[in-house]
Amino acid sequence: MKRKYTALRAWVVQRVSAVYMLLFIAFFLVHLTVDPPQHYEGWHTWITGSAMSVATAAFFAALLAHAWVGLRDVLMDYVHVVTVRVALLGLVGAGLAAAGLWVVHILWTRHV
Amino acid sequence: MRFSIFRYNPERDEKPYMQAFDIELTPTDRMLLDVILRIRDSQDDSLTLRKSCREGVCGSDAININGRNGLACVTPVRELKEPVELRPLPTFPVIRDLVVDMTRFYQRYYSIKPYLVNDEPAPEKERLQSPEERDKLDGSFECILCACCTSQCPSSWWNPDKFVGPAGLLQAYRFIVDSRDRATQERLDDLNDPYRLFRCRTIMNCTEVCPKGLSPSRAIERIRLKMLKVDDDEGGLALHRVPSIR
Numbered sequence: 089m090k091r092k093y094t095a096l097r098a099w100v101v102q103r104v105s106a107v108y109m110l111l112f113i114a115f116f117l118v119h120l121t122v123d124p125p126q127h128y129e130g131w132h133t134w135i136t137g138s139a140m141s142v143a144t145a146a147f148f149a150a151l152l153a154h155a156w157v158g159l160r161d162v163l164m165d166y167v168h169v170v171t172v173r174v175a176l177l178g179l180v181g182a183g184l185a186a187a188g189l190w191v192v193h194i195l196w197t198r199h200v
Numbered sequence: 201m202r203f204s205i206f207r208y209n210p211e212r213d214e215k216p217y218m219q220a221f222d223i224e225l226t227p228t229d230r231m232l233l234d235v236i237l238r239i240r241d242s243q244d245d246s247l248t249l250r251k252s253c254r255e256g257v258c259g260s261d262a263i264n265i266n267g268r269n270g271l272a273c274v275t276p277v278r279e280l281k282e283p284v285e286l287r288p289l290p291t292f293p294v295i296r297d298l299v300v301d302m303t304r305f306y307q308r309y310y311s312i313k314p315y316l317v318n319d320e321p322a323p324e325k326e327r328l329q330s331p332e333e334r335d336k337l338d339g340s341f342e343c344i345l346c347a348c349c350t351s352q353c354p355s356s357w358w359n360p361d362k363f364v365g366p367a368g369l370l371q372a373y374r375f376i377v378d379s380r381d382r383a384t385q386e387r388l389d390d391l392n393d394p395y396r397l398f399r400c401r402t403i404m405n406c407t408e409v410c411p412k413g414l415s416p417s418r419a420i421e422r423i424r425l426k427m428l429k430v431d432d433d434e435g436g437l438a439l440h441r442v443p444s445i446r
Contacts (some may be wrong), residue, residue, distance in 0.1 A: 093395040094392075094394065095397070095398040096392050096398075096424070096427050096428065097391050097392070098398070099398060099424065100428070124400050161401075163398070164359075164394060164395070165355065165358045165359065165399065166358060168359075
């Protein structure tokens with residue numbers, strides 16, 4: 089199954105997502121070191137701010153995309169029986185999709 | 201000096217085994233190939249290997265020496281850690297002892313169309329190329345197709361049929377940057393496939409073991425950049441000093 093740009097696109101996604109995650113984590117750690125939240129309300133205000141929400145959501149989207157490309161590569165390397173590989177890819181995809189839904193739930197549900 | 205050499209004759213042996221040989225080095229024993237041939241001539245003339253030029257340009261005597269692939273004829277023998285373990289190229293089908301079947305390796309090479317594709321009418325003398333355009337081929341045309349790189353590449357181990365491999369991809373690069381070739385986009389489209397090029401994880405075993413100092417991994421990186429239409433400062437690929445086998 090050869091679709092144009094698929095292989096190159098996956099490779100680019102892996103690298104772009106890695107760079108974004110690196111920047112996000114660096115920013116996150118620096119902020120927690122330099123200006124740590126003193127109490128839960130401070131933390132909550134910071135993390136649910138509109139810019140931070142979007143950035144955090146983007147971080148998890150990058151993480152899931154990165155993980156998908158990585159695991160797909162591993163399965164393509166080692167699993168040569170097509171039916172088994174497709175089944176495992178399906179399981180991995182379902183697992184990551186479930187994790188994605190859980191992230192959405194955590195980020196956007198009101199927690200008391 | 202003690203040598204432990206992989207032996208397997210499918211007509212006689214049920215399975216491969218390592219055979220030990222002890223031999224006194226003489227002053228004229230400089231390279232590993234010299235010693236292997238003396239072992240064969242003086243101790244066991246059934247020992248089977250390929251060799252030809254004895255100067256590192258034909259690629260026939262590519263074998264695995266103490267875990268690393270290399271050419272026996274240009275590997276200094278006295279520096280090797282004993283017992284020197286000699287094995288055929290990893291994962292290639294063994295025909296006998298140190299001789300492997302190179303068919304699949306050649307098929308991967310042929311699959312990248314290793315010839316100039318140019319349907320324009322032939323000029324009177326030759327298709328011209330400036331010195332700068334010719335320099336772009338440096339670091340890729342020198343490949344002797346010894347298969348040291350490809351048989352040391354883990355991605356090649358896991359997908360020897362579908363992944364083109366470092367040698368094939370280096371030659372693909374050689375034709376992609378050749379100014380006389382007119383099939384550049386077709387070559388790039390052919391390699392833009394999850395298996396053909398993109399099994400490469402930049403492990404760089406290939407560059408590390410190339411006995412000619414070539415860098416297939418750098419060529420593969422440049423092919424990826426070309427697919428992305430990123431303008432890279434091209435010039436040729438630099439040759440690196442060949443790391444010694446110990």
